Amino acid sequence: MIRLTGVELRRLTARRLTVIGVLAVLGITAFLLFAIWQDARPLSADEQRVAQTQYEQVHKDWVEHGDENKQMCEADWRNMPDPKPALEEMCAFREPTIDDFGKPRTVFAEVMPELLLGSSYLLVFAAFLIGASFFGAEFSTGSIGNWLTFEPRRLRVYGSKVLAAAIGLAPVGVVVLAISLLGTYLIVDQLGDTATTTGKVWGDLTAIGGRAVLLTALGAALGSVAGSLLRHTAAAIGVVMAYLVLIEGVFASFLNKAQPWLVKTNFDAFVRHDTTYYLNQCSSSPDGGYMCNSIEKTLTFEHGAWYLGILAVVVIAIGAAVFQRRDIT
Amino acid sequence: MPELAISTRGLRKTYRTRLGRKVVAVQGLDLDVPVGGVHGFLGPNGSGKTTSIRMLLGLIRADAGTMTVFDRPVPAQLPEVVGRVGAIVESPKFFPAFSGRKNLELLAEAIGVPRKQVGEVLEQTSLGERGKDRYKAYSLGMKQRLAIAATLLKQPDLLIFDEPTNGLDPAGIREIRETMRGLGDQGRTVLVSSHILAEVEQVADTVSIIGHGRLLASGTVAQVIGGSTAATVKVAVDNHEAAIRILTAAGMTVRADGNYLLVDGAEHPADVTRRLAHQELYVSELAPVRADLESVFLELTAGEGLK
Ligand SMILES: Nc1ncnc2c1ncn2[C@@H]1O[C@H](COP(=O)(O)OP(=O)(O)OP(=O)(O)O)[C@@H](O)[C@H]1O
Ligand SMILES: [Mg+2]
Numbered sequence: 001m002i003r004l005t006g007v008e009l010r011r012l013t014a015r016r017l018t019v020i021g022v023l024a025v026l027g028i029t030a031f032l033l034f035a036i037w038q039d040a041r042p043l044s045a046d047e048q049r050v051a052q053t054q055y056e057q058v059h060k061d062w063v064e065h066g067d068e069n070k071q072m073c074e075a076d077w078r079n080m081p082d083p084k085p086a087l088e089e090m091c092a093f094r095e096p097t098i099d100d101f102g103k104p105r106t107v108f109a110e111v112m113p114e115l116l117l118g119s120s121y122l123l124v125f126a127a128f129l130i131g132a133s134f135f136g137a138e139f140s141t142g143s144i145g146n147w148l149t150f151e152p153r154r155l156r157v158y159g160s161k162v163l164a165a166a167i168g169l170a171p172v173g174v175v176v177l178a179i180s181l182l183g184t185y186l187i188v189d190q191l192g193d194t195a196t197t198t199g200k201v202w203g204d205l206t207a208i209g210g211r212a213v214l215l216t217a218l219g220a221a222l223g224s225v226a227g228s229l230l231r232h233t234a235a236a237i238g239v240v241m242a243y244l245v246l247i248e249g250v251f252a253s254f255l256n257k258a259q260p261w262l263v264k265t266n267f268d269a270f271v272r273h274d275t276t277y278y279l280n281q282c283s284s285s286p287d288g289g290y291m292c293n294s295i296e297k298t299l300t301f302e303h304g305a306w307y308l309g310i311l312a313v314v315v316i317a318i319g320a321a322v323f324q325r326r327d328i329t
Numbered sequence: 330m331p332e333l334a335i336s337t338r339g340l341r342k343t344y345r346t347r348l349g350r351k352v353v354a355v356q357g358l359d360l361d362v363p364v365g366g367v368h369g370f371l372g373p374n375g376s377g378k379t380t381s382i383r384m385l386l387g388l389i390r391a392d393a394g395t396m397t398v399f400d401r402p403v404p405a406q407l408p409e410v411v412g413r414v415g416a417i418v419e420s421p422k423f424f425p426a427f428s429g430r431k432n433l434e435l436l437a438e439a440i441g442v443p444r445k446q447v448g449e450v451l452e453q454t455s456l457g458e459r460g461k462d463r464y465k466a467y468s469l470g471m472k473q474r475l476a477i478a479a480t481l482l483k484q485p486d487l488l489i490f491d492e493p494t495n496g497l498d499p500a501g502i503r504e505i506r507e508t509m510r511g512l513g514d515q516g517r518t519v520l521v522s523s524h525i526l527a528e529v530e531q532v533a534d535t536v537s538i539i540g541h542g543r544l545l546a547s548g549t550v551a552q553v554i555g556g557s558t559a560a561t562v563k564v565a566v567d568n569h570e571a572a573i574r575i576l577t578a579a580g581m582t583v584r585a586d587g588n589y590l591l592v593d594g595a596e597h598p599a600d601v602t603r604r605l606a607h608q609e610l611y612v613s614e615l616a617p618v619r620a621d622l623e624s625v626f627l628e629l630t631a632g633e634g635l636k
Contacts, residue, residue: 007438016426142422145388146479149416150440152387152407327389 001156008164012134021130022172028122029176032115033183040106040191051101058096066093106192109201112184113208113272119180120212120271123173124219131165131223132236139231145328158228158323162316165224166217173216177209204273211271218312225319256280260299263311269304333397334487334518335362335385340394342380342542354380355542357394362520362537364399364486367513369533369550370522373630377542378522379419382491386416398487412440415480416489421472423464429475430460433482442482450478470501477508488512490521494528506532526623540630554625562592562601565614572610579604591618 012018043051073091077084084090138144138161151157188194226236248262259265259277268275277299282292340358343351355377362368372378383389385396387404396403401410423432433447451460454474459467467475473493480488490509494502509519510532523529529536530550537547546553565588566572572590573583581594581601595601602612 003441004439007435010438011424011427011435014427014431137424141425142420143424145418146422146476147436147439148388149386149411149414149418150436150483152404152411325390327383329383329389 001160004151004156004160005163005167008160009168012130012164012168015134017133018130018168021126025122025126025172025176026179029119029180029183032119032180033187036106036111036115036184037187037191040188042191043103048102052098055096055098055101058101062093062096066095069093106188107196108185108188108192108194109196109198111188112181112201112205115180115184116177116205116208116212117268117271119177120215120267123176123212123216124267127165127169127172127216127220128223128226128240129233129237130169131220131225132227133233134165134227135161135224136227136231136233136236139228140233148328154324155320158320161228162221162224162319165220169220170213170217173213174209177212181205181209207273208271211273215267215271215308218308222312222315225315228323229319260297260303261307263308265299266304266307269299269301270308271304273301275299275304332364333361333400334364334368335360335396335398335520337361337381337385337396338394340381340384340396341392342377342384342389343392344380353542355384355391358539358542359544360537360539361547362518363535364518365513365516366534367509367519367521367532369529369536370520370539371524371526371529371536371626372522372539373524376540376630378539379491380542381539382416382418382489382520382522385489386414386418387411388418412483413486414489415483415485415487416491417473417476417480417493418489418491420495421476421479423472423475423479425463425465427464428461429456429464429467429471429478432464432475433460433479436479437482440483446482450481453481454478469496470498473497473501473505477505485517487518487520490519492523493521494523494525502528526626530623538626538629545629546625561618562595562598563614563616563618564590564592564601564605564612566590566605566610566612568610571608572605575604575608575610576601589614 070091070093073093074087077087077090138147148154148157185194185197223236226240227233230236230239244263248264252258252262256279259279265275265277275298276296278294279297280292281295282290284290337358337360340355340360341353342355343353345351354375358377358381360370360381362370370378370381380389384391385398385403387407390404398407398410398414401407403410423429424435427435430447430451433450434444437444437447447460451457454477456471456474456478459471464472464475477493488509490505493505493509497505506528509521513519513532513534521529521533533550535547535549536553538545538553563586564572569585569590573585576583576590576592576595579600581592583593584591592601598615598617602615605612
């Protein structure tokens with residue numbers, strides 16, 4: 001099994017699609033860093049002039065009509081039926097400052113977790129694709145039959161391929177996340193704010209990165225299982241895309257309550273260590289009105305971890321059972 | 330040392346097509362392949378040759394029946410014997426984007442064979458330099474040779490070739506034939522499936538003929554040809570009418586052919602001489618007409634082809 005996994009790793013790294021896929025991910029990461037740089041860059045003199053003019057106008061308006069607006073708002077508030085938001089919340093007309101019109105400074109500790117989450121989507125998708133092609137192509141070329149005449153123990157063959165996909169793509173995850181982490185730090189250090197990056201922040205970021213790497217490996221493994229089940233790279237990608245669009249996208253937007261059971265929510269919960277989602281809670285009031293509130297819910301890290309763990313075990317086991325029994329013609 | 334390289338009893342396989350229809354590909358096949366030499370595995374298109382081979386190699390599951398390879402029950406103990414078995418099923422199948430050499434290196438590594446052997450088998454199959462090219466760019470003959478090279482990595486005692494000469498030119502066909510003969514002469518067992526009979530006849534020591542997934546005949550080439558009603562004796566005798574009467578009475582079929590009589594259904598050519606001599610008719614010439622595998626095959630498999 002170890003020897004077989006070694007052979008499969010060699011095959012994985014020799015494949016053209018693996019190389020292209022990894023280069024594409026690196027390219028997209030470079031582009032993301034460019035976007036971060038764009039975002040963190042201070043305003044140009046022209047942009048600053050525009051911001052200044054806008055600020056002056058709005059400020060003038062506030063001086064002239066601020067009190068008037070506030071009184072109108074308060075009157076409205078008094079006429080609103082209960083329940084209603086706090087008065088200070090609804091009718092705070094604070095004096096605008098020039099900072100509202102400039103560009104907020106990029107704060108490393110604030111932007112980085114989201115960036116890592118974004119990179120992890122990219123990595124997992126790429127890993128899935130590379131994994132699916134790695135195993136799926138063996139069926140489409142028929143070489144799996146030849147391979148099995150050299151090693152007929154199917155579970156070993158299956159295990160070595162799935163494992164090789166996972167082992168082979170984990171380092172890609174490490175490199176890509178390290179590049180985006182350090183790259184962003186260097187950019188923000190020059191142009192933004194890294195002062196709040198405490199040891200704890202670094203610890204959290206490393207943990208997020210570690211979990212993203214784990215999911216990259218898992219994505220590659222599940223991709224290869226899908227490739228083996230569907231015997232075609234394109235079919236595997238198609239099925240997963242269809243699931244994401246139809247179930248996670250369309251269906252979930254109708255069925256709000258399904259959110260804790262979506263792959264996406266659990267993925268986020270696992271990577272970020274807890275995530276939030278919003279439920280619409282609607283009720284009819286006695287006077288016949290219909291009110292909806294968006295309430296924030298938390299999905300815990302543990303939930304995400306169990307969900308993804310069980311999903312992985314089930315899919316890999318189904319793949320093994322099918323591969324073990326399948327007629328190779 | 331086992332007597333049989335391959336033995337199957339009551340082997341069955343039914344495929345289910347996409348539309349749910351059942352196709353019986355192999356129905357109760359009893360196949361014995363002796364150790365050593367070349368064994369032809371003959372049958373019309375769709376008679377179940379490839380299916381049987383796939384079952385022997387554990388690629389598809391048999392519905393019923395037992396199989397052994399070198400006396401080991403397969404597929405249960407396939408892992409123990411697979412190192413002694415090299416096989417090419419239908420067309421060669423490798424990773425198209427890798428070079429021939431890379432393909433062989435991966436296989437060699439998977440079974441723990443030293444890398445230098447890859448160079449050796451490439452030389453043996455005269456692929457040599459072309460080993461560096463992508464498999465995709467190989468001609469059919471080169472693909473076939475690469476497949477043979479792959480089987481030789483294991484130094485197998487049993488080689489299974491499923492229609493190895495499909496699509497090859499005459500030179501390629503002869504080359505494969507000589508390779509098979511060479512392997513057989515080294516004491517290895519070669520099972521070669523084919524429907525090109527003249528070719529098999531030249532190279533095979535023993536043959537099995539199947540039709541519709543069942544064994545129709547089996548034995549040495551001579552036995553199979555001789556054992557069929559196609560064995561005809563050509564006789565020269567003075568008195569045709571008397572000879573026809575005598576032989577027909579003995580249950581043989583006789584046809585006139587110019588100055589000769591063609592006699593079918595004699596248990597042994599000597600029977601013909603003996604019966605005629607009894608009636609004082611003396612045979613001046615007697616020769617068995619050599620039937621060929623093709624006529625036997627066509628006779629046996631008449632109506633067994635694709636339906
Ligand atoms: N994957 C499959 N699904 C359904 N039916 C199949 C499948 N493979 C083979 N068959 C059917 O099984 C029967 C035997 O096929 P098989 O390929 O074993 O024949 P063969 O003797 O190798 O023929 P050929 O000389 O043409 O190679 C045929 O009727 C074929 O149509
Ligand atoms: Mg065939």
